[in-house]
Amino acid sequence: MRVCAGRTAAxxxxxxxxxxxxxxxxxxxxxxxxxQSLLFGVIALSLNLLAGYGGMVSxxxxxxxxxxxxxxxxxxxxSTDLGIALPWPLTxxxxxxxxxxxxxxxxxxxxxxxxxxxxxxxxAIAVGFSxxxxxxxxxxxxxxxxxxxxxPAVAGIDFNEPVPFYYLTxxxxxxxxxxxxxxxxxxxxxxxxxxxxxxxxxxxxxxDVIRLRIAAFALSGLIAAAGGVLFVWYNGRISPGAIDVQxxxxxxxxxxxxxxxxPLGAFVGAVAFVLLQNFAIDLISPDRFNTxxxxxFLVVVLFSPEGLTGIAQRLMRGLRGAVRAERPPGDxxxxxxxxxxxxxx
Amino acid sequence: xxxxxxxxxxxxDVGRRFGALAAVSNVDLTVAQxxxxxxxGANGAGKSTLFNLIAGDFPATDGSISLLGRDLSGVPAxxxxxxxxxxxxxxxxxxxxxxxxxxxxxxxxxxxxxxxSLRRPHRRGDEMQRVVALxxxxxxxxxxxxxxxxxxxxxxxxxxxxxxxxxxxxxxxxDEPAAGLSPAERTHLLALIVGLPxxxxxxxxxxxxxxxxxxxxxxxxxxxxxxxxxxxxxEIRANQQVRDIYLGSQGN
Ligand SMILES: Nc1ncnc2c1ncn2[C@@H]1O[C@H](COP(=O)(O)OP(=O)(O)OP(=O)(O)O)[C@@H](O)[C@H]1O
Ligand SMILES: [Mg+2]
Numbered sequence: 001m002r003v004c005a006g007r008t009a010a011x012x013x014x015x016x017x018x019x020x021x022x023x024x025x026x027x028x029x030x031x032x033x034x035x036q037s038l039l040f041g042v043i044a045l046s047l048n049l050l051a052g053y054g055g056m057v058s059x060x061x062x063x064x065x066x067x068x069x070x071x072x073x074x075x076x077x078x079s080t081d082l083g084i085a086l087p088w089p090l091t092x093x094x095x096x097x098x099x100x101x102x103x104x105x106x107x108x109x110x111x112x113x114x115x116x117x118x119x120x121x122x123x124a125i126a127v128g129f130s131x132x133x134x135x136x137x138x139x140x141x142x143x144x145x146x147x148x149x150x151x152p153a154v155a156g157i158d159f160n161e162p163v164p165f166y167y168l169t170x171x172x173x174x175x176x177x178x179x180x181x182x183x184x185x186x187x188x189x190x191x192x193x194x195x196x197x198x199x200x201x202x203x204x205x206x207x208d209v210i211r212l213r214i215a216a217f218a219l220s221g222l223i224a225a226a227g228g229v230l231f232v233w234y235n236g237r238i239s240p241g242a243i244d245v246q247x248x249x250x251x252x253x254x255x256x257x258x259x260x261x262x263p264l265g266a267f268v269g270a271v272a273f274v275l276l277q278n279f280a281i282d283l284i285s286p287d288r289f290n291t292x293x294x295x296x297f298l299v300v301v302l303f304s305p306e307g308l309t310g311i312a313q314r315l316m317r318g319l320r321g322a323v324r325a326e327r328p329p330g331d332x333x334x335x336x337x338x339x340x341x342x343x344x345x
Numbered sequence: 346x347x348x349x350x351x352x353x354x355x356x357x358d359v360g361r362r363f364g365a366l367a368a369v370s371n372v373d374l375t376v377a378q379x380x381x382x383x384x385x386g387a388n389g390a391g392k393s394t395l396f397n398l399i400a401g402d403f404p405a406t407d408g409s410i411s412l413l414g415r416d417l418s419g420v421p422a423x424x425x426x427x428x429x430x431x432x433x434x435x436x437x438x439x440x441x442x443x444x445x446x447x448x449x450x451x452x453x454x455x456x457x458x459x460x461x462s463l464r465r466p467h468r469r470g471d472e473m474q475r476v477v478a479l480x481x482x483x484x485x486x487x488x489x490x491x492x493x494x495x496x497x498x499x500x501x502x503x504x505x506x507x508x509x510x511x512x513x514x515x516x517x518x519x520d521e522p523a524a525g526l527s528p529a530e531r532t533h534l535l536a537l538i539v540g541l542p543x544x545x546x547x548x549x550x551x552x553x554x555x556x557x558x559x560x561x562x563x564x565x566x567x568x569x570x571x572x573x574x575x576x577x578x579x580e581i582r583a584n585q586q587v588r589d590i591y592l593g594s595q596g597n
Contacts, residue, residue, distance in 0.1 A: 187454045187462040194440055194451045201438045204400050205508070206426040206455030215461055 018170060022163045031162035037274040038169035039234055041267035042176050042227035044254040046103075046220040049180055051260040053189060054216045055196035057119055060106045062251045063126040064221050065228030066243030068099035070133065070140060072149060072232045079148025082141050088152035096225045103221015107214040126248045134240040145239030149232050159233070169230050173267065176223050180263040183219075192216050253293060257300045259307030268308045272296075351414040353378045353516045353546035354399065360407035360570075361394055368394040369570045372408070378515075382548045383561035385581075387590065391570040392550045393435055396518045400432045401425045413515060427456055429515030433508070433522055435550075437501045441494040445485055445504055448493055449476045449511065456512035475511075483507035483537060499530035506537060516546040523556065535560060558582060 022030040043065045050056045074083040076091035086094065110121040133140040151159035151168070159165050183189040191212055194202045199209050232238045250273065258269020273293075280292050304310040356374040360367065369391040376382050386392050398405045399412075401422035410417045412430055420428075440448050453475060454460055466472050480486050483503045493501065502522055509517055522538065523531045535556055541547060551557040557564065558578035566573040566587050574584055581587055 182465065183463065185465050187450075187459055187464075187466065189463075190443070190447060190451050191454060191460055193443065197440050197442065198438060200402060201434070201440075202451075202455070203422040204402060204426055204432055205452050206423045207460060208423055212460070 022166045027162045030166045032278060033271075033274055035162070035166045035169045035230075035234060037267065037270045038166075038173040039227050039230040040251070040254055040274065041270035042169070042173050042230065043224050044251050044258065044266035044270055045173075045176055045180060045263060046222075046224035046227065047251060047255045048258075048260050048263055048266045049183070049220045049223065050216060051255065052262065052265075053184060053192045053196060054213065056111075056114070056213065056216070057252070057260075058106065058110070058122040058217070058220070059119055059248050059252060060103075060110075060122040060125045060129075061220070061224045062248045063129045063243050064099050064102045064106065064224040065231055066133075066238065066247075067102045067129065068095040068225035068228030069232035069238040069242070070146070071095035071098045072229050073146035073238055074139065077148065077150055078146040080141055080144075080146055082139070082146070092229055095229050096222060099225020099228060100218050100222040103224065104214055104218035106221070107217025111210055111213040111217065123245075123248065126243070127245060130240050130244045133243065140240075143240065145237065145242070146232075147237040149236050149238065151233035160236075165234070169234075172226055172230060176226065177263055177267070180223075184263075188212070188215070250293075253297050255307075257297060257307050259304075259309035261306050262309040262313075265307050265309040268312075272308065351378070352376060352411075353380065353413060354548070355411045356395075356399070356408065357410075358408035359395070359398060359405050359410060361391075361398055361403075362406050367570050369398065369405075370407075372567075372570075372572055374565060374572070374575075376516075376546060376548060378413075378546050379544050380546055381560060381562045382546075383557035383564045383578075384548055384550045384567065385552075385554065385557055385564060385587075386567035386573075389569075390567040392567055393520055394570075395567070396432060396520055396548075396550070399425075400430060400518060423455070429513060430518070431509040431511075431514040431516070432518040433505045433520055435520040435524060437498075437505055439493045439501060439504060439508070442492065444490050444492055445480060445496070446473075446476055446489040448504060449479050449507055452508040452511045453479070479507050479510060480504075482510065484533070499526050499534075502526060502530070502534060503537070506534070510541075514545060517541070517548070519547065519549045521550050521552060523551065523553070531556065 021034060025034075043061055046064070047058060047061045050058050050061075072091055072095045075086045075094045076083070076088060077085055106122060106125055109125065110118050113121055133145070134143055136142065151165060153159065157164050159168050184193070191202065191207055194205075195207070195209050195212060202209055202212075231242075235242070254269035254273045255266060256269070257272055258267065259265030276293060276296060277289070280289055284292060300307055300311075304314070306313070352375050354374065354376040356372055359372040359374075360370040362368065372391075372395060374395075384392050384395070397403055399410055399417075401417065401420065401424075412425060412428055415428065417425060440451065443451070450466070450472070453472060457472075477486065477489065480489055483506050485500065485503055485507060488496065488500065493504065496504065502524075506519070506522060509519070519538065523534050526534060531553075538547065538549065539560055549557065549560060551560070558581065561578060563575065564578055564581040565575045566581065566584075568590055573590065574581065574587060576584070
C-alpha cells in the first residue's frame, strides 16, 4: 500500500506543479520552456510507444509530426495562396488522419526490419520526405514552406496566447500520457509487449505479428501528428528545415535521454532538451550546441540505459530498499506490488 | 472437421534441410484424434524440428502436413494455432517480464477475437475468470500476480503447459515439458499431462523412456532425422534397435 500511495502522491504533486506553473513563472517560461517541452514530449511519446512497448526504434516520428504540421498549414490558415482553408476542427482532424496514415505507411515499409535496419529505413523515409517537401512547390511550397499558421480562438480564448497555449499542450500531453499508460494494459498493448519480447512465440500463440506492428506504427503516428499540430501552431510556420535530419535526431535524443521504456520519460527528456537548448547558448557558442547535446546524450546513455527516468527509478528503489531493510522480516507486502508496478511500467 | 475418422495429424514424406544438413527426412507419421503419442530419439534426432514444421515456426522443405484433415501448406503459424494446434517449447518460451496472469491473458487473446482491442479487460470479467481457471488447472492459481522471471523452473514449465491449454485446443505438441525438473516436479507435471481430457491429441517429446512409455498409447522413435520404429510401449521396450541406439546414446 505504501508504494502505491507514494506513487499516487508523486503523480498528484506533478499534476499540481504543471497546473499552476504558468501562474507563477514569466511568459517565456510558460511558452518557450513549458509549452515547447510539452509538445516535443508528445512527439517523443510516440517514439516511446513504439520503442518502449514494441521494441521498434523509428526515426520517422518528426517527419510524421511535420507532415501533420504541413497539413495543418495547408488545410488551415496560412500566409501563402496555397491550400484549402477548412474550419479548424476539420483542419485538425485532417492533419491527424494524415499523420496516422503516414505512420501506418512507415510501419508497412519498415516493419519487417529490426534494430539498426529499422533505424536506417525510417531515417531514409524521414530524409526523403524532407527533401520532397523542399522540392515540391505545388503543395509544400518548397524551401519556404508555410508561415502565418495560427492556432484557433475558441469561445473567446485565443490559443496563440502563451498561457492558453500552454494549457492546450498540457491537455494534449496529459491525455496522450494517460492513454499510453492505459494502452500498456489493453490486449493490444500487451500483445505489442509480447511481440517485443518474443515475436516467434507470439506467432505460435495465434497473433499476426506484422499487422500488430503496423497498427502500432499507426497509433504512434496519431500521437506524433497531435504533437505536430501543436508544433506548427507553436512556431506559426513550418518549412523543410523543421523536419530535416537534425530535428529527426533530436526526437531520438529526447526519448533516449528521458528513457524510452517509460511513457513519462518522453517529457523528462523533452524538458532536459529544451532547457539545454535555451540556456546552453549562454554558456557556450551556438555552434558547440550539438557537441554539448551529444555529450549529454553519451553521459546519460552510459550511466543509465533507461535514461533519466531510469536513474530516478533506481534512486527510488534504493530509498525504498533502505526503508524495507529497517522493517521486520516477513513484511513482504511490497513484493506483489512491485510485480504489479513492473508489469505496468 | 472434428469427425473422429479424420486424423489429428498426417505427415507424408516430410523433410527439412538446413543447408547441407537434413534435420528431418522422409517422415511419414499419422496420429489419430485423442491419441497419446510419445516421440523419442537421441539429441539431434530432429524431434524439435519436426514440431517446428508442424506448428509452422518454419516451413518444411519437402512433403506435406495436414492437421485435422486440412492441408497446412502455406498456412501461417497463427492460423494453425487458431485451428486448435498448441505447442510448448523445449526451452521455456514465456514473457519473463510479465506476470503469470498476463502471460495467460496474452495466450488466451491469441485464439480469441479482439487482438487489437484498446479496452482494458474487466477485472472480474469472463476472460479473467478463464485466466484464473487456467492457472488453477496447472497448479499456478496462487501465483497470478507474480512475474514469470521470479518463478522457479518447475513453475515456468507448468505455466508453459497452461499457455498451451488456452481456448479449445485439439492437438497438443509438448516438447520435453519435464526437462530440467526435479523428480517430484516431474511426477507432478506428468500427472497433469496424463490428466488432460481424453479427446485431446497429445504428442510428447520426452527423454525419460519410463515416463514416455507410461504416458503414451503409441511411441515413435526418430534417429538422425528419420523414423526408426513405431509401436506400442511394449513393442518399443522390447525393440533391440531402440535399445542399442536410443538407450545406448543416453549412456548410463
Ligand atoms: N534453425 C536451425 N538451423 C540450423 N540447424 C538446425 C536448426 N534447428 C535444428 N537444427 C539442427 O537440426 C538437427 C535436429 O535438431 P533438433 O533440435 O530437431 O533435435 P532434437 O531431436 O529436438 O534434439 P534434442 O533432444 O537435443 O532437443 C540438429 O543437428 C540441429 O543442430
Ligand atoms: Mg529438441
